[in-house]
Amino acid sequence: MKTAASPVVRQFGTCAAIALLAAMPAIAAAGSPINKRTAADPAGTVEISNTAGSVVVTGWDRNEVEIKGELGDGTEKLEFTKNEQAKLTRIKVILPNRSYGVDDTDLVVKVPAGSTLSVNAVSADIVVRGVGGTQRLQTVSGDVRTEASGEDIECRTVSGDVSIVGSGRKGLVSITTVSGDATATQIAGEINGHTVSGTFSFGAGETSRSRLRSTSGDISFAGQLAPDARIDFENISGDVKLDLKGPVAADFDVSTLNGEIRNCFGPKPSRTDEYAPGRELRFAEGTGSGRVRVKTLNGDIGLCRK
Amino acid sequence: MPRGGEVGDELERAREAAAERRLVVAAVGGSSAAFEELYRRHAARVYGLCLRMTGHVATAEDCTQDAFVQAWRNLARFETRSAFGTWLHRIAVNAVLQHARRRQESLGAEDSAEREVADVLPDSSAADPGRARDLEAAIASLPAGARHVLVLVGVQGYSHEEAAQLLGIAVGTCKAQLHRARALLGARLGMTEVKHGVE
Amino acid sequence: MGSNEREAGAGDRLDAALQALPPGIDPGRDLWPGIAARLEQAPVTASRRPPAWLLQAAAAVVLIAGSSLLTAKLLDGDRAAGKMAEVAPIAGSTPGADGIATMPASFGPAGRMDPEYVAARRQLTSVLESRMARLPASTRAKLESNLAELRRAADEINAALAEQPGDPLLEELLLKTYQDELAVLANVNQLTSSLANAAASPGDAKRMEL
Numbered sequence: 001m002k003t004a005a006s007p008v009v010r011q012f013g014t015c016a017a018i019a020l021l022a023a024m025p026a027i028a029a030a031g032s033p034i035n036k037r038t039a040a041d042p043a044g045t046v047e048i049s050n051t052a053g054s055v056v057v058t059g060w061d062r063n064e065v066e067i068k069g070e071l072g073d074g075t076e077k078l079e080f081t082k083n084e085q086a087k088l089t090r091i092k093v094i095l096p097n098r099s100y101g102v103d104d105t106d107l108v109v110k111v112p113a114g115s116t117l118s119v120n121a122v123s124a125d126i127v128v129r130g131v132g133g134t135q136r137l138q139t140v141s142g143d144v145r146t147e148a149s150g151e152d153i154e155c156r157t158v159s160g161d162v163s164i165v166g167s168g169r170k171g172l173v174s175i176t177t178v179s180g181d182a183t184a185t186q187i188a189g190e191i192n193g194h195t196v197s198g199t200f201s202f203g204a205g206e207t208s209r210s211r212l213r214s215t216s217g218d219i220s221f222a223g224q225l226a227p228d229a230r231i232d233f234e235n236i237s238g239d240v241k242l243d244l245k246g247p248v249a250a251d252f253d254v255s256t257l258n259g260e261i262r263n264c265f266g267p268k269p270s271r272t273d274e275y276a277p278g279r280e281l282r283f284a285e286g287t288g289s290g291r292v293r294v295k296t297l298n299g300d301i302g303l304c305r306k
Numbered sequence: 307m308p309r310g311g312e313v314g315d316e317l318e319r320a321r322e323a324a325a326e327r328r329l330v331v332a333a334v335g336g337s338s339a340a341f342e343e344l345y346r347r348h349a350a351r352v353y354g355l356c357l358r359m360t361g362h363v364a365t366a367e368d369c370t371q372d373a374f375v376q377a378w379r380n381l382a383r384f385e386t387r388s389a390f391g392t393w394l395h396r397i398a399v400n401a402v403l404q405h406a407r408r409r410q411e412s413l414g415a416e417d418s419a420e421r422e423v424a425d426v427l428p429d430s431s432a433a434d435p436g437r438a439r440d441l442e443a444a445i446a447s448l449p450a451g452a453r454h455v456l457v458l459v460g461v462q463g464y465s466h467e468e469a470a471q472l473l474g475i476a477v478g479t480c481k482a483q484l485h486r487a488r489a490l491l492g493a494r495l496g497m498t499e500v501k502h503g504v505e
Numbered sequence: 506m507g508s509n510e511r512e513a514g515a516g517d518r519l520d521a522a523l524q525a526l527p528p529g530i531d532p533g534r535d536l537w538p539g540i541a542a543r544l545e546q547a548p549v550t551a552s553r554r555p556p557a558w559l560l561q562a563a564a565a566v567v568l569i570a571g572s573s574l575l576t577a578k579l580l581d582g583d584r585a586a587g588k589m590a591e592v593a594p595i596a597g598s599t600p601g602a603d604g605i606a607t608m609p610a611s612f613g614p615a616g617r618m619d620p621e622y623v624a625a626r627r628q629l630t631s632v633l634e635s636r637m638a639r640l641p642a643s644t645r646a647k648l649e650s651n652l653a654e655l656r657r658a659a660d661e662i663n664a665a666l667a668e669q670p671g672d673p674l675l676e677e678l679l680l681k682t683y684q685d686e687l688a689v690l691a692n693v694n695q696l697t698s699s700l701a702n703a704a705a706s707p708g709d710a711k712r713m714e715l
Contacts, residue, residue, distance in 0.1 A: 044493070045493065049699065051699065083493055083494075085492070085493065087489065087492070087493040088493040088494065120699065122697070122699060122700065123641060123644075138696055139696070140640065140644060140693075140696050140697060141640075141641065141643075141644040156692060156696060157696070158644060158647070158648055158693055158696060158697075159643075159644050159647045159648070176688075176692055178647070178648060178651045178689055178692075178693065179647045179648075179650075179651050194685070194688065196651040196652075196654055196655060196685070196689060197650075197651050197654055213681065213685065215651075215654050215655055215658050215682070215685060216654055216658075234678065234681055236658040236661075236662070236678060236682065237658065255674050256674075257665060257672075257674060257675065272674075276668070276669050276672075278669075278672070278674065295674055295677065295678060297658070297661065297662060297665070297675075297678055298661075338541065338544055341544070342537060342541070345537055345540065346537075349531075349532060349536065349537075350529030350530060350531050350532070351528050351529045353529070353530055353531070353532045353536075354527065354528055354529045354530035357530055358526075358530075363533065366532075367532060367534075367536055370532065370536055371536050371539045371540050371543070374536075374540045375540055375543045375544065378540075378544050441522055441523070441526065442526070456523070460520065460523040460524070461523050461524070461526050461528070462528065463524070488519060491519060492519060
């Protein structure tokens, strides 16, 4: 095993007051199986980055991070580092410069269940189970699957699909894709989504805030409004379907230029202007302390309560 | 019994405060020249606050300018008895928060959009030596809520109660955010390799 | 030394380091001229006040791209006074020299495109174009077609605005479309940043070769 001749100054360099520990060279060449385990803070942060293949992360009740897998051909090495107090652990698949046609690396990682998790991938899929801390999962074309347990989850892809299964507990869910589809069920709290052409389909419990924006992908949202909910959906050409469960107490402001508005409760939509296209629907339901705004250019809007 | 040096300092402070009060009174009366002098005296502190709270140079420049413009517009409301600097800092914190709120509403993703964009575009003004310091960089990398509290409490020296009021959050949240900020800073300032099997 | 004591010591050092940071930082450039210019603006009197929806839309137009705070100016004084300035021709999207087409040049009838927005977007697209080549073909194709969709949406809304100038729904949707496009560019740039330097971490550059 080769060793570096000199200590490496890592990302944040030295600080006058904080001691810095040198990083030693990484381990594991391509093709060799990986099986390592190290102590880790039960509520620390784990950062994983991989290019192609998959990253499967499972939370467990040991205060350790374990990594198993095999490096694909073409990768240079796997880097596995942690800081002095084991509060930050990093797993990184390193590619050589100007690499093309890299084979898949499949990483199977176990982390303390309370960890904060950050995963970065290009085409690798990301699957997460049983992690209770904040999650930042991003990939360009891989798919993302995770479970939400009431913390802060952010998933971002370009073309990969996102699938989140919640636990009913309130948290913050943010999903951003360009063309990837997203489904999220049993989530609650604050829900944000942004896509260009992906189809977004959400099933939620009590929702306090939700901003969903799309250019052409359809949006469908079934959920319950919190008493002071702020709901803001915008779609240029895709449709918007909003199904409300439970008590509804909100001001509704719904408008479209060329789409249809269909609502199963409240007054009928009216033309915005006698001489121009455009329909709108504005009314208050219950003692409206919530606010629901839905705007489209061409997409149809369906609003119903069950 | 105050020593000579301390008395001297006190006198100096009183003189400074009186001079500043005169400037403020003149500015309240409409003198933009007096306001410019106030700008010269306070710009660095306001900018330092904005830069550390936002983490990005141009955003901090905008917030600094917004703060001074807001101060000018609201000078009539300023009671010249209290410290101009403190009042100005409050306005600066509000400018930072307002900016963050507007950006969050327009891009719908707290923090991530601004950080990712900063990754992409090399900020040529980051050649400033103050920015190059690693602790400053680590502060800039904190998530917004933790960063705001750390700058106000850890760097600027506000109490938890003052910072909570400035940020519009509960004191308990403020303490929790500070704890989180310190933990994240500590974690980011040192990395080491995992060399052997089970450790 | 127990780990608690080590942690406490580190915490004290952190506190000391934080307090040692200078409270003031000199701005890299003189910000006063920008401030002075705004001090000279006359306060908005009731008669000249733009309608509420417009203020709301203007607030929503604050775009962040690159390292500067941008404002896409929605309208000029004539609009505020109720007069429609002559409708600018809707310039359709034109392909840039190497790939990602520009957004429609006009920002609604009588609107002007903020030069900072244009510059920042140009920078974002040039970085992105260099990374697109390293994306797998199918991903690249999807990305291009989605960016084209955003441009089509902007074209469509601009065309509708020509028919119904000042329509608040259209103004709002148009603003959001421009913001969305910028956000997509920034987002994809960040997601593909690992493609820019395959050796990944900055520390790697300093490792001694063996």
